[in-house]
Amino acid sequence: xxxxxxYTHFNSNSFTKAITNKLVNEATSKGHEIKIIDLYAENFDPxxxxxxxxxxxETPKDILAYQKLIKWADHYTVVYxxxxxxxxxxxxxxxxxxxxxxxxxxxxxxxxxxxxKGRTARVIICTGSPDAYYTQSGMxxxxxxxxxxxxxxxCGIETKITFFGDVAMxxxxxxxxxxxxxxxxxx
Amino acid sequence: xxxxxxYTHFNSNSFTKAITNKLVNEATSKGHEIKIIDLYAENFDPxxxxxxxxxxxETPKDILAYQKLIKWADHYTVVYxxxxxxxxxxxxxxxxxxxxxxxxxxxxxxxxxxxxKGRTARVIICTGSPDAYYTQSGMxxxxxxxxxxxxxxxCGIETKITFFGDVAMxxxxxxxxxxxxxxxxxx
Numbered sequence: 001x002x003x004x005x006x007y008t009h010f011n012s013n014s015f016t017k018a019i020t021n022k023l024v025n026e027a028t029s030k031g032h033e034i035k036i037i038d039l040y041a042e043n044f045d046p047x048x049x050x051x052x053x054x055x056x057x058e059t060p061k062d063i064l065a066y067q068k069l070i071k072w073a074d075h076y077t078v079v080y081x082x083x084x085x086x087x088x089x090x091x092x093x094x095x096x097x098x099x100x101x102x103x104x105x106x107x108x109x110x111x112x113x114x115x116x117k118g119r120t121a122r123v124i125i126c127t128g129s130p131d132a133y134y135t136q137s138g139m140x141x142x143x144x145x146x147x148x149x150x151x152x153x154x155c156g157i158e159t160k161i162t163f164f165g166d167v168a169m170x171x172x173x174x175x176x177x178x179x180x181x182x183x184x185x186x187x
Numbered sequence: 188x189x190x191x192x193x194y195t196h197f198n199s200n201s202f203t204k205a206i207t208n209k210l211v212n213e214a215t216s217k218g219h220e221i222k223i224i225d226l227y228a229e230n231f232d233p234x235x236x237x238x239x240x241x242x243x244x245e246t247p248k249d250i251l252a253y254q255k256l257i258k259w260a261d262h263y264t265v266v267y268x269x270x271x272x273x274x275x276x277x278x279x280x281x282x283x284x285x286x287x288x289x290x291x292x293x294x295x296x297x298x299x300x301x302x303x304k305g306r307t308a309r310v311i312i313c314t315g316s317p318d319a320y321y322t323q324s325g326m327x328x329x330x331x332x333x334x335x336x337x338x339x340x341x342c343g344i345e346t347k348i349t350f351f352g353d354v355a356m357x358x359x360x361x362x363x364x365x366x367x368x369x370x371x372x373x374x
Contacts, residue, residue, distance in 0.1 A: 010237045046233060046276040050197045085337025086273060089233040089280030095271050137336035142329035149324035150272025 001187065003032040004073035008080040008091045010040045015167040015175060016081050016126050022179050023077055023124075026186040035069055039090045046093020052100070059100075066098045075187060076121040076157070082128070085139045086146075095151060104155040114156020121152045122185050123161045131165035188374065190219040191260035195267040195278040197227045202354045202362060203268050203313050209366050210264055210311075213373040222256055226277045233280020239287070246287075253285045262374060263308040263344070269315070272326045273333075282338060291342040301343020308339045309372050310348045318352035 005023060009016040020036075027034050039046075044062075051057045059067075080087050099105075105112050125143060127134060134140040144161050152159040162185055164178045192210060196203040207223075214221050226233075231249075238244045246254075267274050286292075292299050312330060314321060321327045331348050339346040349372060351365045 010235065040234075046280070047227075048197065048270070048275065048277075083235070084279075084282050084286070084341075085333045086279060088235065089276045089283055090235075092271075092273055092279050093233070093276030096276055099271070138328070138332040139337055141325070142332040142337070145325040145329040146272045146333075150326055150329070154271075 001030075001032045002072055002074045003027050003034050004069055004076050005034065005036045006039070006076060006078045006091070006094070007036060008039050008088050014081070015164075015178075016079055018175075018179060019124060019126065019164070019182060020079050022182040023079065023186060026183050027077075030186060032075075032186075035072070037066065037069065037094075039094055044090055044094055046090045046096070048093060048096040052097055063097055063100075066094070067100070067103045070098060070103065070116070074119055076119065076152075077124065077185070078121060078152075079124045079126070081126045082134075082139075082143070085134075085142065099151075099155065112154065114154060116152075117156035119157045120187065121157045121159045122187075123147050123152070123159065124164065124185065125161065126164045126167045128168040129166065130170070131163060134163070134165065188217075188219045189259055189261045190214050190221050191256055191263050192221065192223045193226070193263060193265045193278070193281070194223060195226050195275050201268070201313075202351075202365075203266055205362075205366060206311060206313065206351070206369060207266050209369040210266070210373060213370050214264075217373060219262075219373075222259070224253065224256065224281075226281055231277055231281055233277045233283070235280060235283040239284055250284055250287075253281070254287070254290045257285060257290065257303070261306055263306065263339075264311065264372070265308060265339075266311045266313070268313045269321075269326075269330070272321075272329065286338075286342065299341065301341060303339075304343035306344045307374065308344045308346045309374075310334050310339070310346065311351065311372065312348065313351045313354045315355040316353065317357075318350060321350070321352065 005020060007016070007020045011017065024034060024036070080091050104116055105114050140163060147161055148159045167175060192207060194207045198204065211221060211223070267278050291303055292301050327350060334348055335346045354362060
């Protein structure tokens with residue numbers, strides 16, 4: 001399995017990073033071929049530009065390389081912290097710039113068509129507050145809609161979403177339990 | 188009324204820009220004191236950094252100036268195009284960096300408390316596809332949750348959200364109708 005991990009956090013001591021390290025270990029032990037995109041370390045520029053949308057201007061080399069990775073993978077794991085009920089800006093901009101028309105989807109006669117069909121994704125979202133806050137306010141549901149119908153599902157990717165709640169203020173035991181759960185999230 | 192308009196688009200010929208121009212005209216004719224944040228023109232850096240979160244490092248001058256504007260306003264109008272069912276990265280990062288702990292909210296004894304109470308916001312979201320796509324897939328609802336419970340409402344701001352659908356492929360008449368509707372969105 002060609003497994004692309006897209007990891008987003010500025011803090012290498014974050015729980016998001018611990019989850020990612022565990023993911024890499026599990027996927028390695030399962031024999032996956034792994035590639036990792038570390039958006040902060042790679043200093044990704046997330047601002048979609050007019051030039052990104054112009055058919056007359058060549059796609060920048062870094063964006064082309066990321067698009068090649070997206071097409072290379074059979075499976076994606078996307079790991080990020082929820083900030084303001086949404087993904088971090090650097091990850092949002094990665095989607096805006098890399099998942100472009102003709103790469104991730106196209107408009108055909110029957111409307112939009114996903115170009116990443118046959119692939120699967122696991123989205124792991126770490127949240128600072130307990131799950132109850134996000135379920136009662138509809139924020140978990142919003143993340144499911146946005147990631148599936150709005151984004152990966154739109155591109156034809158079969159998508160599953162996992163929330164790890166209360167990672168900031170919860171107990172060490174809670175976090176340990178999440179880390180143990182990671183094995184079950186690696187296909 | 189002190190009215191802060193936060194506008195996001197890279198294309199000054201976009202419908203999002205036309206809406207913003209109309210907003211400025213209407214607010215001017217109603218006697219508002221207006222300030223505009225044009226995130227693309229101001230070349231805003233949307234990537235939240237470890238230094239933004241450190242109590243030992245001074246807040247950058249541009250972020251301080253934006254925070255001053257946020258506190259200055261009685262009313263916000265936030266205008267953006269929906270990309271991948273979410274706000275553009277440059278706007279997401281504006282929230283991540285400017286709406287910080289101690290400015291937009293704080294954690295008190297009773298949990299989080301909005302520090303922008305008494306203010307109002309109108310969020311205007313321009314979408315490329317017709318409304319039906321977003322209502323059936325739950326994407327409109329997700330934007331309402333994310334903007335209200337997740338973001339402006341969390342800061343204590345009374346928030347209303349308007350969708351202008353099908354702005355890319357719809358008719359000139361449709362867009363003209365939306366522009367006429369803007370007057371009713373200015374308090």
